[in-house]
Amino acid sequence: MSTTTVSKGAPTGSVPPARRGGVGGLLASIGAQNLSLAGGLVLLLVLFGSLNGNYLSWDNIQVIAEAVTISGLLAVVQTVVIICGGLDISVGSQAGLASVISAMAFTSSGSNAFLGMAAALGVGVVIGVLNGVIIVYGRVNPTIATLAGLAAYKGVADLISNGSAQGYVLNDSIFIFLSRGKIAGLPVMVWLLILVALAVHLLLKYTDIGRNLYAIGGNDTAARLAGININKYLIAVYGLLGVVAAVAGILLTARTGSGQPVSGSEGLELQSITAAALGGCALRGGKGGIGGTLLAVALLGALENGLTVQGINSFWQDVAQGALLVVAVVIQQRRSGERAVGLPA
Numbered sequence: 001m002s003t004t005t006v007s008k009g010a011p012t013g014s015v016p017p018a019r020r021g022g023v024g025g026l027l028a029s030i031g032a033q034n035l036s037l038a039g040g041l042v043l044l045l046v047l048f049g050s051l052n053g054n055y056l057s058w059d060n061i062q063v064i065a066e067a068v069t070i071s072g073l074l075a076v077v078q079t080v081v082i083i084c085g086g087l088d089i090s091v092g093s094q095a096g097l098a099s100v101i102s103a104m105a106f107t108s109s110g111s112n113a114f115l116g117m118a119a120a121l122g123v124g125v126v127i128g129v130l131n132g133v134i135i136v137y138g139r140v141n142p143t144i145a146t147l148a149g150l151a152a153y154k155g156v157a158d159l160i161s162n163g164s165a166q167g168y169v170l171n172d173s174i175f176i177f178l179s180r181g182k183i184a185g186l187p188v189m190v191w192l193l194i195l196v197a198l199a200v201h202l203l204l205k206y207t208d209i210g211r212n213l214y215a216i217g218g219n220d221t222a223a224r225l226a227g228i229n230i231n232k233y234l235i236a237v238y239g240l241l242g243v244v245a246a247v248a249g250i251l252l253t254a255r256t257g258s259g260q261p262v263s264g265s266e267g268l269e270l271q272s273i274t275a276a277a278l279g280g281c282a283l284r285g286g287k288g289g290i291g292g293t294l295l296a297v298a299l300l301g302a303l304e305n306g307l308t309v310q311g312i313n314s315f316w317q318d319v320a321q322g323a324l325l326v327v328a329v330v331i332q333q334r335r336s337g338e339r340a341v342g343l344p345a
Contacts, residue, residue, distance in 0.1 A: 033280035037295035041302060048306035055309055062187060068301035069189040070095070070248045070255075072294065074268055075275035076197050077244040079293045080204070081237055082276050085217040085285030086135070086142045088238065090149030091245050092268035094127050096261050097157040098249025103167035103259025104160070106175075113174040116253075120246045127153065128242015132235035150269065157261035166259035178254035189251055196244065201290040213237070217285025267318075274321050275300060277328040300324070 049056040074091045081088050098120040106116030127149070134145045169175040181188040204210035215223040216230050224230055252264045277283060278299070279292030304317050 034292050034295055037278065037292060037299055041295060041299045044299065044302045044306060048302070048309065051306075052309050055306065060305070060309075062190075064298075064301045064305045065190045066187050066255075067305065068297050069187075069193045070251055070264075071268055071271040071275065071300075072193045072297040073196055073244055073248050073251075074241075074272040075279075075293050075297050076193075076200050076290055077241045078272040079276045079279065079281055079288050079290060080200060080213065081142075081241055082273075082281045082283060083204070083217045083285060083288045084213045084233060084237055085220060086234060086237065087273070087283070088131065088146045088149075088241055089143065089269045089273070090127075090131065090146040090153055091241065091248075091272055092265045093150050093153035093157065094124065094242060094245035095249040095252060095268055096265035097127070097153045098124050098246040099252045099265065100157045100161045100166050100249075100259040100261050102246075102250050102253045103165075103169055106169055106172070107167040111172055113169070113172045116169070117250050120250050120253075121243060124242040124244075124246025124249070125239055126242070128239040128245070129235060131242070132238030135238070136231045136234050154262065161259065161261045163261060165256070165261075165263070168258055169253055170257040175254045175257075178251060179257075189255075192247070192251070196247075197290050197294055204290065209233075214286055217282075217287070219286070270321060270325070271300065274325040274328070277325055283329065 045056060054060055074095070078088060078091065101123050102116045102120035104116075105119035106113060109115040131146060131149055134140050135142050138145070170179070178188055183191055204213065212223065212228050213233065215226065216228060216233055220230055248268070249265070253259050256264055275296040276288065276293050278296035279288065279294070281288030281293070300321065303320060307317055307320070308314065
């Protein structure tokens with residue numbers, strides 16, 4: 001039996017609705033969630049732009065884009081994990097460990113940037129696959145497994161670095177290119193986010209792999225009966241997240257000039273989950289898309305930069321992120337029609 005045919009029939013929302021013509025069809029294809037995010041982003045830009053004339057300058061737009069690159073990369077792949085019914089709250093610790101490894105390997109290899117990056121990517125693969133194996137074969141809830149990883153990977157990063165920044169990489173042309181280089185007027189890091197997001201979008205939307213991921217998140221029992229190897233898919237998805245977390249760690253090293261065990265990576269897990277949830281991912285799986293996630297990443301970046309430009313205490317940024325995550329989940333629950341906890345149906 002073809003897994004593709006059956007997975008298309010899974011009640012996950014992965015099968016596109018019937019096409020409609022005209023403006024209605026266009027709006028339906030964009031989606032109400034994405035339209036709401038786009039509207040919120042425009043309102044933020046107008047609000048902060050009216051308060052500060054430099055906010056909408058090209059230089060500041062680039063600052064916003066660079067600032068959200070690392071969290072955006074993680075949010076894109078976190079979207080894939082959530083779509084297939086998983087969750088990873090250890091991505092910040094993974095990025096921090098990869099950052100330390102990349103700098104230490106760079107220094108110990110005689111300033112070889114490729115060896116430093118390869119070491120970080122290797123660690124990312126191992127960590128990602130390890131998370132997947134623990135979840136699949138240990139039968140551990142993804143939240144618990146990656147919560148343990150959050151503490152463990154941070155601990156390893158602190159142990160091997162003594163809790164301090166390691167090495168200095170901005171004497172190397174490759175790291176300098178990653179942190180300061182531009183292609184066609186856009187920072188290199190932004191291009192990396194665009195390429196990763198595009199590749200993942202195409203994977204989810206136009207391949208059997210993507211359709212099967214939606215099927216697994218929507219109804220894993222039906223997906224298993226359809227012949228989909230769920231274990232293989234979950235381990236591969238967590239492995240992919242480990243690789244992208246390593247890339248995020250390498251970019252963190254390039255941006256800060258040294259390996260950072262905590263600074264710059266702490267809080268990335270909240271940012272990635274918030275962006276995915278705001279972008280329309282159902283936290284129970286089976287629903288979501290990269291377009292919505294990127295809009296949410298842009299909205300969070302515009303909000304954070306606007307608050308900074310206005311001189312508002314940075315702690316309010318954490319408050320805003322937490323509030324937006326709650327709002328996103330409440331909206332999802334309302335749309336699903338699920339009854340309130342403890343109340344009659």
